[in-house]
Amino acid sequence: MKPGKFDAxxxxxxxAFLYIPIIILVIYSFNDSKLVTVWGGFSLKWYSQMWSNDGLMNAGWVTLRVGLLSASLGTVLGTLTALALVRFNKFPGRLLFSGMVYAPLVMPEVITGLSLLLLFVAIGLDRSLLTVTIAHTTFTMCYVAIVVQSRLLTFDRSLEEAALDLGCPPVKTFFKITLPLILPAVISGWMLAFTLxxxxxxIASFTTGPGATTLPIKIYSQVRLGVTPEINAVCSILIAIVTVGVIIASITTKRHELQRQRDEHFAAAAP
Structure with missing residues (x-):
């Protein structure tokens, strides 16, 4: 067999191994039968019943709030972390700081969740929406830092130096020059953090509390009693949200890349 055919x-x-189960799940979310493995015809009734399920809707709203808050906070902290690691090569404790940043990437989630739980108990912070948000921000900012750091390593600093030479303050230089150029990486980091x-x-199972049950925890608790078509409908909506987010992030990144190429072309053609 030729290498090309083997690779294909x-x-x-x-x-197929990754996406066929997802496709089957989405198809059976439109199943009219109560049995998730027996096709009974096309129907949208499970989506209707899902919207009237207060437990699932409350868990979905909690998940959405936690995702938006933790992804936003993680993006800000991760971007600042990437700037510190790339722009300041030598400062006391840099090795320890970088190790603490990368530790959640390789540490088992059980250890991370248990450590955060012990921390919240030690400081007397009751488990709630706040603790889940803090926990998600803790591990999502690491992924954002890596994504933004990879972009900063190839960043042309002469643009910043030119702005500083012309009298632009450092903070204004960051928002006018640096941030627009690394924005595709920042958006990609935010989308990754939100998806995670x-x-x-x-981690959420260790740090959640009464009134702060996330949708994965709710789904897991119901699946143990048996998979229902409502679960398929909820999972299909989650798949749709993630898919739309990935498409938007890809389009945004491509547009910024095309704009950057145009700017470089015009700059090279200028006398």
Whole structure:
């Protein structure tokens, strides 16, 4: 078998293994039958019943709030962390700081969740929406830092130096020059953080409290009693949200890249 055909076969099998179960889940969310494995015809009644399920809706609203808050906070902190690691190569404790940033990436989620739980208990902070948001911000900012750091490593600092030479203050230089150029990486980091927050189950189970049950925890608790078509409908909506987010992030990144290429072309053509 030729290498090209072998690569195509492996790629096809890999995508099939990943996405066929998701496609089946989405298809059976439109199943009219109560049995999730028996097709009973096309119907939207489970989506209607899902919207009238207060437990699922409350959990979905909590998940959305936690995702938006933690992704936004994680993006800000992760971007600042990336700037510190790239722009300040030598400062006391840099090795320890970088190790603390990357630690949640390789640490098991059980350890992270248990550590945060012990921290909240030690400081007397009751588990609630706040603790879940703090926990998600803690591990999502690491991913944002890596994404933004990779963009800053290839950043042309001569643009910043030119702005500073012309009298632009450092803060204004960051918002007018640096941030627009690294914005695709920042947006990608935010989308990654938001997706990770939506998907998290282990850390949230350690840090959640009464009235702050996230949708993954709610789904897991119901699945243990048996999968219902409502669960398929909820999961299908989550898949749609993530898919739309990825498409928007890809389009935004492509537009910024095209704009950057145009600017570089005009700058090179200028006398």
């Amino acid at each position: 076969t492996v790629l096809t099998l890999g995508f 927050s939506l998907d998290d189950l282990v």
